[in-house]
Amino acid sequence: MKSYRDFDHYLKDFPNREGYFGEYGGSFLPEELIPAFREATDAYGAICQSAQFINELRRIRKEFQGRPTPVYHCERLSRLFGNCQIYLKREDLNHTGAHKLNHCMGEGLLAKFMGKKKLIAETGAGQHGVALATAAAYFGMECDIYMGEVDIAKQHPNVIRMKMLGANVIPVTHGLKTLKEAVDAAFDAYLKEYDHAIYCIGSALGPHPFPMMVRDFQSVIGIEARDQFCEMTGHLPDAVCACVGGGSNSLGMFTPFLADPVDIYGVEPLGRGTGVGDHAATMQFGTKGRLHGFESYLLQDENGEPLPVYSIASGLDYPGVGPEHAYLRDAGRVNYVTASDDEAMEAFFLLCRNEGIIPAIESSHALAYAIRYAKEKQFGSILVCLSGRGDKDIDYVYENYGCGEKYFQK
Numbered sequence: 001m002k003s004y005r006d007f008d009h010y011l012k013d014f015p016n017r018e019g020y021f022g023e024y025g026g027s028f029l030p031e032e033l034i035p036a037f038r039e040a041t042d043a044y045g046a047i048c049q050s051a052q053f054i055n056e057l058r059r060i061r062k063e064f065q066g067r068p069t070p071v072y073h074c075e076r077l078s079r080l081f082g083n084c085q086i087y088l089k090r091e092d093l094n095h096t097g098a099h100k101l102n103h104c105m106g107e108g109l110l111a112k113f114m115g116k117k118k119l120i121a122e123t124g125a126g127q128h129g130v131a132l133a134t135a136a137a138y139f140g141m142e143c144d145i146y147m148g149e150v151d152i153a154k155q156h157p158n159v160i161r162m163k164m165l166g167a168n169v170i171p172v173t174h175g176l177k178t179l180k181e182a183v184d185a186a187f188d189a190y191l192k193e194y195d196h197a198i199y200c201i202g203s204a205l206g207p208h209p210f211p212m213m214v215r216d217f218q219s220v221i222g223i224e225a226r227d228q229f230c231e232m233t234g235h236l237p238d239a240v241c242a243c244v245g246g247g248s249n250s251l252g253m254f255t256p257f258l259a260d261p262v263d264i265y266g267v268e269p270l271g272r273g274t275g276v277g278d279h280a281a282t283m284q285f286g287t288k289g290r291l292h293g294f295e296s297y298l299l300q301d302e303n304g305e306p307l308p309v310y311s312i313a314s315g316l317d318y319p320g321v322g323p324e325h326a327y328l329r330d331a332g333r334v335n336y337v338t339a340s341d342d343e344a345m346e347a348f349f350l351l352c353r354n355e356g357i358i359p360a361i362e363s364s365h366a367l368a369y370a371i372r373y374a375k376e377k378q379f380g381s382i383l384v385c386l387s388g389r390g391d392k393d394i395d396y397v398y399e400n401y402g403c404g405e406k407y408f409q410k
């Protein structure tokens with residue numbers, strides 16, 4: 001087991017040149033795609049270190065995205081549970097309403113420097129699709145977004161937003177018709193179009209260099225949050241937490257704190273319970289395997305086929321997890337915990353009523369854990385990555401939970 005003291009040079013050493021975080025990661029690709037991923041790796045290595053790229057990305061983050069997003073102290077919410085103070089890093093206030101734009105603008109800028117004309121991606125909750133459609137509009141590129149039919153029905157407002165932004169939303173109709181199938185379809189499309197397009201995977205996963213690239217672009221969250229928290233309180237938080245789907249907002253939040261004496265919690269969706277097909281808690285119930293061109297923990301059957309997954313949050317129902325998380329779990333530096341649908345929804349309504357913030361259902365999982373932490377610890381502080389806002393979820397929530405009456409009748 002490693003302690004925070006072992007992480008001083010971590011970002012320089014991980015991943016290695018082949019894209020491995022310990023035994024996880026790598027790049028397992030069909031022969032035809034190897035040159036495309038090598039091109040992206042070389043371009044990222046060269047272009048992203050240039051002053052021109054860094055300065056342009058800084059300008060975009062400030063003027064277009066509205067960064068830095070604030071850190072906010074939830075005084076009323078914290079008071080409900082004792083003396084432990086809950087703080088939020090407000091990625092819901094990032095342009096387009098979630099953290100996804102952090103890596104989409106980086107990838108869009110990289111695509112521009114590489115002379116690409118089209119951005120391709122999959123989306124689950126639609127946040128990544130909206131963010132990429134936004135980046136495509138900003139950079140004047142075409143955009144194809146693959147989305148499962150189930151998610152299209154559940155995330156209607158985001159489908160409209162993508163279309164308004166000029167993207168083609170391509171329904172995926174096979175399998176469970178959710179995120180995993182959308183990733184399959186986006187990969188297939190990229191295979192045919194890689195000479196003029198770039199695949200902007202929606203999280204810190206996929207073949208090298210995407211887990212590294214997405215983590216690096218997202219680390220603006222934790223870099224800002226660390227400075228802001230220290231400035232507000234004069235010290236580091238006792239703990240940080242974030243929800244883990246593929247793992248991008250969480251790695252963005254966690255990596256700047258890895259070398260600090262701070263406890264770190266990644267929160268996975270426990271959905272309806274522990275049965276197969278009732279959750280997407282890869283770290284709790286998964287085993288090492290290979291999916292979508294990388295190795296990590298997976299929810300898989302004895303033949304290595306992905307198992308069905310479920311979460312109330314469309315952005316969390318993926319049967320795998322980014323390879324860096326698998327490494328951090330084995331190293332013992334990040335604790336992986338779960339929150340059920342019901343716990344997430346209770347946290348959702350508590351934040352609405354006590355702080356005037358409607359969170360994304362994905363982010364509500366992180367908040368649910370922070371509430372559990374506050375109740376148990378009764379002192380100290382926990383900084384939560386509020387990865388997105390809940391506007392996309394309100395129709396679904398209203399139909400299924402009304403305005404949260406059941407949580408306030410106790």
Ligand SMILES: Cc1ncc(COP(=O)(O)O)c(C=O)c1O
Nearest residue numbers: 127203245246247248249315388
């Ligand atoms: C608001 C929000 N938070 C979190 C996630 C989970 O993704 P990740 O684990 O890559 O941050 C999503 C995915 O769509 C999302 O929309």
